[in-house]
Amino acid sequence: MTDPRAAKDAARAQARARRDSLSDDQMRAFAADALRERFLEELVRPGLIPDGPVAGYWPLGSELDVRPLLLHLRSGGLRTGGRSIALPVSGPRGQALTFRDWDPALPLAAGRYGIQEPGADRPEVVPAVLLVPMLAFDRSGHRLGYGAGYYDRTLDVLRAVRPVLAVGMAFAVQEMDAVPHGAHDERLDWILTERETLRFTQ
Structure with missing residues (x-):
């Protein structure tokens, strides 16, 4: 049996x-802009995301x-109404x-893994939308993390309290035929790439 x-x-x-092989800075900038527009056009403007803070991540x-x-x-910006945005603290x-x-x-400030995080003086927020690296x-909506x-733990805790929309953000080249997953791995609601939008929940 496979471990x-x-x-x-x-x-x-x-x-x-595979992801590290994307070394073209211009292509990366294009993908970031494409993801922004796709999110605004397909989730924000049709009203598919809940009101409340949006948490992203520092790349x-x-x-x-x-x-x-x-x-x-x-x-x-256009039709977004302005939202509180947040970054994770590990x-x-x-x-x-x-x-x-x-x-x-x-x-x-540099956090536990050297990732940039808001300082301890910034207020904590509970996100309604979580952008997931x-x-x-x-x-099928499964992701492979580090x-x-x-x-997985964050989504489990948040979803036990109230609905939270989990949106995976990735380059199209990051797709695999099947991501290895277990019972405790949380599925995403959406995945956006620079090429397409995948929806897994109604």
């Missing part, structure tokens, strides 16, 4: 190499950059993330 952990580790190595390594979308939402491995309001005019995804369990 699930070994299968995930092998998939992570493959997925990371780590070769992750897709969602900051253009977050800044647009915060500024109250605690001990395997625990749920917390989120703090992000004011782009204020300095950030990943190494890979498949067409193995620390942060997002």
Whole structure:
């Protein structure tokens, strides 16, 4: 029988190499802009996302950059109405993330993994929409993360309190035929790439 952990580790190595191969900065900028427009056109303007804060992430390594979308939402750009936006704060491995309001005019601090985070003086928020980074995804709504369990635990905790819309953000090249997953892996509601939108819940 295949070891699930070994299968995930092998998939992570493959997925990371594939994502890291996207070295063209112009293509990356195009993808970030395309994701912003796709999110606004297909989720915001039809009213498919709930009211409330939107939590994104500060890109780590070769992750897709969602900051253009977050800044647009915060500024109250066309038809968005202006929203509170937040970034995650990492605690001990395997625990749920917390989120703090992000004011782009204020300095950030390096967190547990060297990722930029809002300072401790920023208010904590509970997101209604969560933009989720990943190494890979498949067409059943499963994602492959880094193995620390942060997002699975976070979605489990948030969904136990109230609905939260989990939107995976990825490059199209990050798609896999089937992501190895277990009983505790949380599925996403949507996945957006620069090429298409995948919806898994009604």
